[in-house]
Amino acid sequence: MGVARILVIGGGIAGTAAALALHKAGFESSVHEAHPGSAEDLGAFLTLASNGMRALAQIDASDAVRAVGFPLTSMRVLDDAGAELAQVPLGEAADSLLQYRCLRRGDLNAALQTEAARRGIVIRHGARLASVQDGPDGVTAHFTDGSTATGDLLIGADGLNSTVRRQIAPDAQPCYAGQRVFYGYTRAAARSEPDARITMVRGSTAAFGHAVSPDGETYWFARVAGEPLPADEIADGSPAGWRELLVPLLRKDATPAADIVAATGDDVMVTNATEIPAGTPWRSGRTLLVGDAAHAASPVTGQGASMALEDAVVLAKSLRDAPDTETALRLYEELRRPRVEHNITVSGNISRGVHSPSPAARGTAVPRPGDDELVRLLEWGVDVWTRSG
Ligand SMILES: Cc1cc2nc3c(=O)[nH]c(=O)nc-3n(C[C@H](O)[C@H](O)[C@H](O)COP(=O)(O)OP(=O)(O)OC[C@H]3O[C@@H](n4cnc5c(N)ncnc54)[C@H](O)[C@@H]3O)c2cc1C
Incomplete structure (x- = not known):
């Protein structure tokens, strides 16, 4: 099976990065995104870790992404009495290309999509996939508006x-990973952080994190154990309601958390931490899953977006370097599955309170298999099939 035409379903982080990486590797792809605009889901923010920034650098997208958000170079850890437990550099803090970056997900999506469009990659907005029809001569995507697209390979990056x-x-x-995740933004909180530092609070009732952007906006999240919030409660909930739920929990501790949340206006959101069980099939015929569609993890380790960026680079290199498409897709899965499933397990264990205290909360990096190997795996000039270059 040749791969002259690649259909990418989903123009989020995984899909757009995959299209950029495939383009660099010489493959033609088109991206089909359900949302009509480019900057959807502006609410949530995330942190790209050094491994994600390294993947971005390999597809020449560092500048596009560093134009949005702000860097984080150190992490402070507090206990529930507000005492400092640790202060450590974050990732590859000394390398401006690889520093952690905190950004709104919508801004990241928009930056990647703009970069893709600049390189001539077609992104079709308002194209919601309804079904996939796989056959010996090609794979056809059927969209809810009745349109279709046919390719040699279909990448499911639809979250x-x-x-x-x-x-x-x-x-x-x-499946639910044991915690509700609240997050928000405020310009009304007292400025408690210097630039480029994130503070993690090991509270008695919640894990809390906050950082302040250079222009004075506090970004925060809180993870609270409990039953999953029902979908209708999330849909019908109001920012004031979430604040009222959260502030009393955070007030139990002598940390800045409760004041930050109390100072937040309408920018309060909540979601259930959710993961895809390890062992979920990623592949069938001409169809392959990447990003959250394949391996969403609870957000504790803050690695979902970075893993999606790694996927993009490794997929493009596998298709570029392996002798044929079948082998490339097998190679991709061999290279990715252990690493992303390790992340699902580590993150899920912390969410569910199986590991206590978490390595992240102790101020040490979460160990991930293959980190040393990863640098070579991502390095664009290194052949992933022969491991030469
Ligand atoms: C609260 C929270 C905090 C997080 N914090 C972090 C963090 O700090 N660091 C980190 O790295 N990760 C974090 N993550 C995880 C991160 O957001 C995800 O791993 C990342 O967004 C995955 O990217 P993706 O492109 O695979 O999926 P998505 O970002 O979900 O993109 C999927 C895209 O597919 C489109 N789509 C869906 N269905 C269809 C369809 N039928 N047809 C066409 N298009 C479709 C969607 O509109 C969307 O644009 C967090 C997640 C949550 C929930």
């Missing part, structure tokens, strides 16, 4: 509730 995954692995169900 946690992936339609593509339902076709490949109808029995795989995203």
Whole structure:
């Protein structure tokens, strides 16, 4: 099977980065994104870790992404009495290309999409996939507006509730990872952080994190153990309601957390930490899953977006370097599955309180298999098939 035409379903982080990486490797792809605009889901923010920034550098997208958000170079850890437990550099803090970066997800998506468009990659907005039809001569995507697109390979980068995954692995169900995650922004909180530092609080009732952007906006999250919030409660909930739920919990501790949340206006959001069970099939015929569609993890380790960026680079290099497409897709899965599933397990264990205290909260990096190997794996000039270059 040749791969002259690649369909990418989903123009989020995984899909757009995959299209950029495939383009650099000489493959033609088109991106099909359900949302009509480019900067959807502006609410949530995330942190790209050094490994994610390294992947971005390999696809020449560092400048595009460093134009949004702000760097984080150190992390301070507090206990529930507000005492400092640790202060450590974050990732490859000394390298301006690889520093952690905190950004709104919508800004990251928009930056990647703009860069893709600049390189001539077609991104079709308002194209919601309904079903996939795989055959010996090609794979056809059917969209809800009645349109279709046919390619040699279809990459399902359509996120946690992936339609593509339902076709490949109808029995795989995203599952709750034990915590509700609140997050928000405020310009009204007292400025408690110097630039480029994130503070993690090991509270008695919640894990809390906050950082302040250079222009004075505090970004915060809180992870609280408990039953999952029902979907209708999330849909109907109000920012004031979430604040009222959270502030009393955070007030139990002598940390800055409660005041920051109390100072937040309407920018309060909540979601259930959700993961895709390890072992979920990623592949069937001409269809492959990447990013959250394949391996969403609870957000504790803050690695989902970085893993999606790594996926993009490794997929493009596998297709570039392996002798044929079948081998490339097998190689991709061999190279990616252990690492991303380790992340699902580590993150899920911390979410569920199975590991206590978490390595991250102790101020040490979460160990991940293959980190040393990863640098070579991502390095654009290194052949992933022969491991030469
Ligand atoms: C609260 C929270 C905090 C997080 N914090 C971090 C963090 O700090 N660091 C980190 O690295 N990660 C974090 N993550 C995880 C990160 O957001 C995800 O791993 C990342 O967004 C995955 O990218 P993706 O492109 O695979 O999926 P998504 O970002 O979900 O993109 C999927 C895209 O597919 C589109 N789509 C969906 N269905 C269809 C369809 N049928 N047809 C066409 N298009 C479709 C969607 O519109 C979307 O644009 C966090 C997640 C949460 C929930």
